[in-house]
Amino acid sequence: MTTLIFILSLVATFGVGLLISWLFAKNKYVKSRRSFISNIASLSNEKEKLEMMVGQANRELKEERDKVIELNQNVASLETSKDHLIVQLQTQKSDIEKLENKLAKEFENLANRILDEKSEKMSRVHGETLKSILTPLKERIHAFEEKVERSHKDNLERHAGMKQMVYDLRELGIKMSEDAQNLTNALKGSSKTQGAWGEMILERILERSGLVKGREYSVQESISIDGKRLRPDVIINLPDEKKIVVDSKVTLKAFERFASEEDPLAKQQHLKNHVQSFKNHLKNLAGKEYDKLYGINSPDFVLMFVALEPAFNTAIRNFPDIYDYAFERNIIIVGPSTLLATLMTISSIWKQEYQNENVLEIARESGLLYDKFVGFIQDLSEVGKKLDGSRRSFERAMNKLSLGTGNLVRRAEKIRELGAKAKKEIPTNLVKKSKEGEQLEIN
Structure with missing residues (x-):
């Protein structure tokens, strides 16, 4: 009996221990689950923040890339502009040299086209007008060409002179040192x-x-x-x-x-x-x-x-x-050597100053030449307008002669056909045109 009671007590004690252990484990599990859920929520918030930061970083990176692309485009544009300016500077001299021939040819071709289309009298009158315009322009172009050649020649002489001056400086320095030493006792x-x-x-x-x-x-x-x-x-x-x-x-x-x-x-x-x-x-x-x-x-x-x-x-x-x-x-x-070097530098500065003055004069003459060329074009336009007016007046007069019923050419030709004695005849093409004009009027 005592043994049975002991066993039952032991079983009851073990059962109570199991119950207590189960309750403790359950409580710990609940706490762990709550902590885990809290950590998941916190990590979710951190994830959203990180995603926002990544999005912002991507946007900023895109903006920086766009700026880099824009800067590269600007650099490429500047390089292109620089190359274009270099080409312009290199071609400027040849353009000036070609200007006279180009203008002369254009003037000659334009004048020839106008003169070939007009009558002998109009050609003579307007030929004299063109001559009065072209002669001063030709003289100015010739003077401009001389200035360009003189400027180029002065530039070459200046470089040659600088080389000679450097040589003279060395020779003079040696000679003056020798002269000074020899003259000390004298x-x-x-x-x-x-x-x-x-x-x-x-x-x-x-x-x-x-x-x-x-x-x-x-x-x-x-x-x-x-x-x-x-x-x-x-x-x-x-x-x-x-x-x-x-x-x-x-x-x-x-x-x-x-x-x-x-x-x-x-x-x-x-x-x-x-x-x-x-x-x-x-x-x-x-x-x-x-x-x-x-x-x-x-x-x-x-x-x-x-x-x-x-x-x-x-x-x-x-x-x-x-x-x-x-x-x-x-x-x-x-001393002699340092003074000579200083004076030669000043001489070089003066030569550069004169060269700059020549460049300014060339620029001024270029402006005058351009203004003269514009004036010449305007005069030619006026001449063309007047010649067009003369042509229209001529066509109207010829129409009166050869077009319409009873035009003057046709009437004059009928008089000859009726027996009028005449030593001269109206040109055949004009008579034909008058007949065609009269027929068109009837139709």
Whole structure:
């Protein structure tokens, strides 16, 4: 009995345990299911958001692709425009050269077509009219052709001249260095003698630069400013009425003593005197205020020309800050070689300026030629209208002669048929036409 009760108790306990386990598992399952459903809803929302973001990204990507396509089309259009402009520039010269022949042929063909269709009298009258129109036009075309040829020739000469100037620059630099070194010992005289020698070197450089005296530069021009009389050695003219003043300075006494002195201490003192002489020249030149001589048309500096290259180089080696010292006083120091290079550059600028003026003149003449051509076309149109009017008047007069019942030709021919004596006869084609015209009128 006790055993049975124990077994029943054990079974009941096991059953209760199973029931509790089942209830716990069910509760856990319900919670897990709710969490799973919640996660599915959250993932669904995330999916919708991601789909919206993907759609927006696709739209933006399409817009960017459209922009890239549009930019590529613009680039292609610009490349095409560039190529077209290059072709136009290349063909412009040949078009100008062909213009005269083309216009002459068109004028001749047009005039011939008009003159061949008209009577001798009308041809003579209008031939004289055409001649009066074409003669000035031919002269203008010829003048235009000469300007184009002259411009082309000037361009070739300019390039050849530049090549020659570069060669001359090298040769002159060598020669002037040799001349300066050889003349160092000879120029031990007065400051006036040295100054004259420096001006001679300056004049030689100006002659070799390609600039024209009296046009691109002037020498020893006397100018008054604030009651003071100034006489710059050289005034260089630039385009747009700008000016550059060149002043020649020669310092040889201290340099000659420095070059010939053998004692080191005395040699060093002469070198200091040479550098000090340079400084004094710079101060004196700055005091003249040449850079303010022409107001707004003057550059902000003056060129101080030192004719002796060895003296110039010695001062630079022993006074490295000399350029800054001069520039603070609105002065630029130049030797023969650097001055010649500067002047040759200015000469090249002037040649380019003259070339540009020729181009502008060609453009102006082209405009006048075009206007003249338009006027000629208008005159020809008026001549054509008048000739058409004359032709219509002629046709009306001929119709009166040969068309209609009882036209004049037919009546005159009947008079002859009735026995009128006449020495001349009406042309057969006109008589035939009058009969046909009369028959048409009857029908």
